[in-house]
Amino acid sequence: MKGHLLIVEDDAALNSMVAMHFEDQGLSTQAALTCADALAAIRQRRPDVVLMDMQLPDGTGLELLNRFADVHPGLPVIIMTGQHDLELAIEAIKSGAMDYLHKPVKTAELQETVFKALRIPPPAAATAAGAEALPQKDLIGRSAVMLKVSKTIALSAETAANVLITGESGTGKEVVARLIHQYSKRTGPFIAVNCAAIVDNLLESELFGHEKGAFTGADSRKIGHFEAALDGTLFLDEVGELAQPLQAKLLRALQERAVQRVGGTEDIPVNARVIAATNRDLARAVAEGRFREDLLYRLNVIHLPLPALRERLDDVPLLAEALLQKIAVQVEKPPLPLSADAIQQLGNYAWPGNVRQLENVLTRALVRARGAEISADLLELGPETGQRVDAAAATVDLRSLEQVEAAHIQQVLLHTRGHKGRTCEILGISRPALDRKIDKYGLSVKGIKTPAKTDGRNESL
Numbered sequence: 001m002k003g004h005l006l007i008v009e010d011d012a013a014l015n016s017m018v019a020m021h022f023e024d025q026g027l028s029t030q031a032a033l034t035c036a037d038a039l040a041a042i043r044q045r046r047p048d049v050v051l052m053d054m055q056l057p058d059g060t061g062l063e064l065l066n067r068f069a070d071v072h073p074g075l076p077v078i079i080m081t082g083q084h085d086l087e088l089a090i091e092a093i094k095s096g097a098m099d100y101l102h103k104p105v106k107t108a109e110l111q112e113t114v115f116k117a118l119r120i121p122p123p124a125a126a127t128a129a130g131a132e133a134l135p136q137k138d139l140i141g142r143s144a145v146m147l148k149v150s151k152t153i154a155l156s157a158e159t160a161a162n163v164l165i166t167g168e169s170g171t172g173k174e175v176v177a178r179l180i181h182q183y184s185k186r187t188g189p190f191i192a193v194n195c196a197a198i199v200d201n202l203l204e205s206e207l208f209g210h211e212k213g214a215f216t217g218a219d220s221r222k223i224g225h226f227e228a229a230l231d232g233t234l235f236l237d238e239v240g241e242l243a244q245p246l247q248a249k250l251l252r253a254l255q256e257r258a259v260q261r262v263g264g265t266e267d268i269p270v271n272a273r274v275i276a277a278t279n280r281d282l283a284r285a286v287a288e289g290r291f292r293e294d295l296l297y298r299l300n301v302i303h304l305p306l307p308a309l310r311e312r313l314d315d316v317p318l319l320a321e322a323l324l325q326k327i328a329v330q331v332e333k334p335p336l337p338l339s340a341d342a343i344q345q346l347g348n349y350a351w352p353g354n355v356r357q358l359e360n361v362l363t364r365a366l367v368r369a370r371g372a373e374i375s376a377d378l379l380e381l382g383p384e385t386g387q388r389v390d391a392a393a394a395t396v397d398l399r400s401l402e403q404v405e406a407a408h409i410q411q412v413l414l415h416t417r418g419h420k421g422r423t424c425e426i427l428g429i430s431r432p433a434l435d436r437k438i439d440k441y442g443l444s445v446k447g448i449k450t451p452a453k454t455d456g457r458n459e460s461l
Contacts, residue, residue, distance in 0.1 A: 003118045006047035008038040008064070009080070010056050018051065021107065022114065026270045035059035037069055046072050049117040051110075053087070054081035062088075066093045076117040080105055087139065088146055093154035094183055100151060102144075138324050139172075139179060141315035145307045149176070152304045157183035160423050162254070165277040166301045167306030169428035170354030173277035174237060175302065176306065181233040186273055188232025191225050195239040197391035197430035204246060205262050208253070210224045212370035214263025226259045239299065240280035240291060241433070247292045254298045274299070279428075309351040316347050319355065320362060324374075327363050341376040349381050352411055353426030360425055409434075418445045 005022050008017040010033045019029040030047065036444065037056045041288050050068065054061040068075050071379050079092045082103040089100045093163040139150060152219045156163050157180050165173045169241050174192060181190045198206060205214075209224030225234055241244070241358075253259045254274065258267040285291035309316065320338060328335035338346070351357055365378040409427065416422040438445060 003048035004045065004194050005114065006032060006038065006041055006050045006052075008032045008035075008052040008056065010034065010053060011232055018110075021111070027113070027114075033057075035064050038064060039071070041340060042068060042071055042075070047075070048140075049114055050075060050077045051114065052079055054079055054092070061097075062095055065092070065097060069096055078097060078113055078117060078365060080110075087150075089150040090139075090154045090179075090183065093151055094157060100147070102147065139175065140319050142313060142318065143307075143312040143315050144313060145312055149304065149306065150303070153179050154183065156304065158181045159302070160186075161301040162273070162299050163275045163302045163304055164282075164296075165275065166353055167277075167279065167283075168308050169279050170356030170426065171306040171308060172355050173306060174235065176304065177233070177235045177275045177277065180234075180275060181273075184233070184273070185222045186232050188230045188272075189228070190233045190235065191272075191315075192235040192237060194237045195255050196241040196428065196433040199432075200243045200246060203242075204249065207246075207258045208249065208261055209264075210262035211264045212407045214218060215259070218263065221261070224259060224261065224269045226253055226272055227268060227269055229270075232272060234272040234274050236274065236276040238278060238429070238433075239276040240278035240285060241289075242283055244292070247295050251263060251292060251295045251298060254295075280451075284401055309354040313347050316358070317343050319358060320346055321361050323359050324366060327359070327366055331367055332365065333366055335371075336371075337373050339373045339375045342374055342379055345376045345381055352408060353414070353428075356428055357426045360422070402441075406435070406443065409437055409441065410443050413438075413443060413445055420445070423448050 005019075006025050007015050007018050007029055009018070009031075013029075014290075015031045015033065019031060022029055029093060030041050030045070033056075036058050037058075038052070042050070052061050052064065056064075058239060061081070065077060068077060076098045077096065079097045079100045079101055081088070081100070092100050098117055101110065101113065139146070139153070153176060161171050163180060165176055167173055168170070177192070178190055193203075193206060195203060201215075203235075205218075205222060205224070207224050207226055209222045209227060210218050212218055231457050236250075249259075253270065257271065258269050260267060282291050282296050282300075286293045286296055309319075317338075320343070324335045324338075346358070353360070361381065362374075363381055364380065365374045366376050369375075409423075412423050412426050416426070420431060426430055427434065429437075437443070
């Protein structure tokens, strides 16, 4: 493979080592130790790829990205940094960086990234935009899996394509959807709709609107969320819960970029960008005939899977610290630190409710705390505390998705001692949705075993 690589790194020894490796691969290289050196180098000769450190003696990589765009629009730039800052990663990619790697970078990963950049032809015009400041601090973590999430957020923000966010309840799907909207060029509102919390006939009116007199109680025309999200983003949470008739109408809205209000006949153009989220396996739902395959294709243009908290336990102390700052403001108490044994217990817990459960546990602990720190006994995690999850060594779970869901809901019900309000908070679902699932799976609440649903009747507890 041939190409010219500019290496912008103030560590002369590291710069030289990287240069020697890629020269052995057939590339020509040029070294720059400062921002000034890098600008002079690209004015002299346009490189095919730039490999750049984020912190330099006379400036930052973000500043250089914008300068590069002025001289050589669309120049592929790969950032290397020792900083573990997800917001910085998003800003770098949003500003035009092709990729963002953490030091120390493995040779194979670095080589693969550079060669990938060499296979991408430079665009005819610049596509980089100035980075915007992130208005909230909810995307927290230093793990490799969260860095991947931040990259996908940044790339998703650059396009108007539909996004499907998947992950367990409580992993932060709405937080991520809001970040994509905030980093995008959309100027309209962000509107969130929980598809599982609204009954089907009302949900149709919420999404598409209705005309006056369309049904009993429709005393005036109502604008639906698709229309209201003009130039903005419509977030459809728990989209896997949509009934089949609504799936068909959503598909038409996505295909035609138009909706009809309930009781109306006029096609109304819409341009909302749709981000959907689900904790269900939609591919399995398609195979079982419960979800339309063509709708899945429309929603899943960009797939953004979110990891469970147990898959990134190294992020828990950082998450806990940030959450305690937020919780302290809400409950009007000082943000107490966690004791060493509390931190250890948090890091060894399986977290069936993910980040949402972590926040609930910390809220309860901070409210009850009377000393100078939050001790482990205030967390009330109980006997469910277990060993850290080793994903590589884990046994493959061959149960069906419904079996896993039923077991998980039962586990949370046991954890909350049958308290449905707390169970809904942990699972991130509405009370009606919880009741339907308890009924469907025949789960035990407060020691009472309910019969599994067999005839389609909506039995209540």
